[in-house]
Amino acid sequence: MTSWFRRSTRLLAVLGLLSLSVPAAAQDIAAAEALFDRGLADMQAGRYETGCKALAESRRLDPQPGTLFTLASCEAEWGRIATAVTRFGEYLALVERMTPPEVARQRERPKLARQKREQLAPRVPRLALSLPPGAPAGSVVKRDGLVLGEAALGVALPVDPGEHLVSIQVPGEPARAQHITIAPGETKELTLKLKETPSSRAPAPPPASAQRATTGIGPAPAPAGPDAPAVPAGRRTAVYVTGGIGAAGLVLGGITGALVFGKKGAIEEHCGSGIQVADRKACDPTGHDAATSASAMARVSTIAFGVGLAGLGAAAVLYWTEPRHTGPATGARPRWVSAGVLEAGPAGAVLGAQGSF
CATH class of the missing domain: 1.25.40.10 (Tetratricopeptide repeat domain)
Known part of the structure; x- marks a missing residue:
């Protein structure tokens, strides 16, 4: 009786499942x-x-x-x-x-x-994807998200025309993906590229100190001690500024001096032979104007030469008095120079200079 009841229960359960599957289908x-x-x-x-x-x-x-x-x-x-x-x-x-x-x-x-x-x-176009030489074991190649097995690599497989996303991933590295386009009837072969690693790059040259230490070849390091004074940036800037002013003064003095000599012919022609520039009473109007202009330019030339020479002198003083480190035993000894304009005029200038180097 019990066994018959169990078989009946199982049969009803199976029939129930079948009845439930019919509406779903x-x-x-x-x-x-x-x-x-x-x-x-x-x-x-x-x-x-x-x-x-x-x-x-x-x-x-x-x-x-x-x-x-x-x-x-x-x-x-x-x-x-x-x-x-x-x-x-x-x-x-x-x-x-x-x-x-x-x-x-x-x-x-x-x-x-x-x-x-x-x-x-x-x-139907065909696309063959291959691993690059030296690809590590376990590298995974995908085409449009589908993993290609080892047997499928290097084989021209049929694909739909258009754009496809291919990628390669080596163990421990992110995937490297790229888009490719293939036309109807085209067969394309593509070798995927691995991401460049630091070990594959060309090694950087060693520092000059290391190169000299290992091979004895290379530039010798500049002597420097712990007490070597650094050249102040403001002092070097002052050297450039004063030197530039001095050079400009000399250029201006040379130009105006040349113009003075250019007026000499007009003065001699309209003021008479032997007449000085300052004596303008014997000159006609043209000569008077030339003499006045020459006198003004002579003063400008004299001043410009003076400024130029003074600027160059100051620049030289600043440069030569910069601290120079001569070694830990002797310490630093500044170089110095003194320059000045002793006399300046239309005919020239006299300079004097002295110093210690």
């Missing part, structure tokens, strides 16, 4: 039909992406041969010719396993599938 079929209708409408309207996705979902819920044929046609119209060729091949493989009455219900679909597959097959 019916719902899947209804959903598959709705998705098929939507996908077919989108396909006919040129919305291939949404149409093909709806047809693929319909086939997943209810794998009917007619849905597979329509999905293959949609993929072909979308331009995914490698996928379309595969779908047509799957459909023809199903037809080969059908009974004659089932094949008759397919009508012209098998013939159209063969024709379409033959037309598209030559246009």
Whole structure:
């Protein structure tokens, strides 16, 4: 009695499960039909992406041969010719396993599938991905997120035309990805590149001190002690400024001096021979103007020469009195120089200078 009750309970449980599965299958079929209708409408309207996705979902819920044929046609119209060729091949493989009455219900679909597959097959592009030389073991190659096994590397595999994302990842490193584009009918071979590591870069040259210590070759280090005074930046700037002023003064003095000599001819012609520049009473108006101009430019020349020589002298003093470190034993001894303008005039100038070096 007990064993019969147990067998009856098990039978009822199995029948209950079967009764629950029937409504679920019916719902899947209804959903598959709705998705098929939507996908077919989108396909006919040129919305291939949404149409093909709806047809693929319909086939997943209810794998009917007619849905597979329509999905293959949609993929072909979308331009995914490698996928379309595969779908047509799957459909023809199903037809080969059908009974004659089932094949008759397919009508012209098998013939159209063969024709379409033959037309598209030559246009399918192929892509071969290879590891670079020296790639470490465990390197992973992906194409559009799909991992390619070792047997698939270096083989020209069919892909859909357009852009693809390929990547390589070595153990312990982030993936290195790149986008490539392939056209219909094209065959492309690509060797992926590894990320450059610090060990693969050219070694930097050693410091001059290390090079000299190991090989004896290289520039000798400049002698310096702990008490060596640094040259103040403001002092060196003053050297450049005063030197520049001095050079400009000499240039101006030379230009104005040349202009004074240029007036000499006009003075001699309009003031008489032997007349000094300062004596303008014997000059006509032209000579008077030339003498006045020459006198003014002579003063400017004298002042410019004086400023120029003074500036150069000051720059020399600043430069030669900079502290110079001569060694820890003797300490620092400044160099000095003194320069001055003793006399300056239209005819020239006399300078004097003294110092310790």
